[in-house]
Amino acid sequence: MLCAVTSQVFGADTRAVSPAGDTAAATAVQKLMASEKGRGGYVDKATMRLRCKICGFIAEGDYAARAHAGGSGHKEFAPAP
Numbered sequence: 896m897l898c899a900v901t902s903q904v905f906g907a908d909t910r911a912v913s914p915a916g917d918t919a920a921a922t923a924v925q926k927l928m929a930s931e932k933g934r935g936g937y938v939d940k941a942t943m944r945l946r947c948k949i950c951g952f953i954a955e956g957d958y959a960a961r962a963h964a965g966g967s968g969h970k971e972f973a974p975a976p
């Protein structure tokens with residue numbers, strides 16, 4: 896059985912700047928990209944534009960999105976036109 900190591904700290908309130916925010920943001924970005932791809936759009940994670948749902952910051956590329964999340968703790972992104 897593969898149920899031993901599933902203790903990822905999800906749902907932890909990472910309001911303070913922490914490395915965990917970066918991981919969570921990366922996960923959010925990946926999910927978003929997957930859903931965009933699922934709708935038939937071509938997604939280049941280096942250039943895709945993401946809008947922070949919390950403060951409206953526009954990040955160009957997943958790296959910028961992760962950097963924003965790491966610095967602000969914001970982890971929710973939506974595709975930006």
Ligand SMILES: [Zn+2]
Pocket residue numbers: 947948949950951952963967969
């Ligand atoms: Zn933000």
